[in-house]
């Protein structure tokens with residue numbers, strides 16, 4: 229029996245593959261390499277000492293997908309593969325809907341035709357929009373996200389609810405807060421392809437002198453220091469949650485399940501707090517300037533992750549500083565690859 233991991237060479241995917249291999253799962257990866265590089269596969273093998281099976285293709289290629297399901301005894305899937313740049317989704321909405329929704333539907337068709345259950349979906353706290361109260365638990369009302377990217381996540385969740393209900397399947401929706409950090413080996417992390425949009429990759433590159441200055445988008449929010457607040461969760465902790473969620477699904481005796489879990493630390497940090505924590509953790513400087521608010525940003529989001537602790541036996545273990553140290557080690561590793 230094998231677990232299919234789509235987007236398994238991506239940022240969260242690669243860390244999750246390592247945790248699955250460490251837990252003796254057989255892993256089949258499909259990844260079209262659109263936002264990652266092939267060396268990540270070698271590094272997964274180096275870090276885990278095991279070899280996942282890898283297919284490089286786009287999930288929209290239905291005939292190739294069928295061949296993978298024909299070739300392996302797939303008992304479940306963790307579906308990471310998706311476009312994920314919020315800003316880009318606003319200028320390329322059709323590409324986002326096409327990529328994120330068709331790939332999901334193609335997978336679900338295989339699951340339905342072959343009567344496979346156990347589907348885990350990478351969702352995002354973006355489905356809550358700006359929630360009215362903090363922390364955000366799973367009962368919090370959903371708001372239509374502003375970005376087309378966010379809408380594909382919310383639509384994906386709806387498609388999966390219908391799929392679970394109609395075909396009696398087991399589905400888990402994992403709503404990530406802000407994943408950060410790199411593997412302790414420094415061999416896996418978030419690849420900075422192009423100009424980073426997310427905070428941590430930009431901070432990392434600014435500290436390394438690749439970018440001159442970090443722009444902090446707004447210091448007039450109603451928060452501790454005026455900068456926006458997020459819940460930064462260490463990527464290896466996040467990866468471990470997937471293994472727990474998968475084990476729960478596989479061991480479930482119920483025919484139909486829709487489980488939803490927020491994955492965060494439960495603690496909010498402001499942009500300035502993150503920048504200062506990075507400087508302190510790594511003894512480096514991060515030059516920054518305050519700019520206007522970024523369109524579409526919310527003020528504050530942090531999780532109530534009690535449900536994941538209670539039902540999955542999972543909680544965040546790694547401090548912000550520790551996570552930020554791994555980011556800097558990852559940057560050093562990337563420099564050795566270039567030089």
Ligand code: UFG
Pocket residue numbers: 312314352353354355378404405406425426427428430442443444445446456457458499522525
């Ligand atoms: N920020 C800066 N400067 C930067 C980059 C980010 O000040 O150069 C700020 C943002 O304004 C925000 C915070 O840092 O206040 C975090 O920004 P990120 O872009 O890292 O993360 P977001 O919270 O905006 O977005 C993340 C994921 C999305 C997801 C969203 C909500 O990247 O995929 O959370 O779930 F949709």
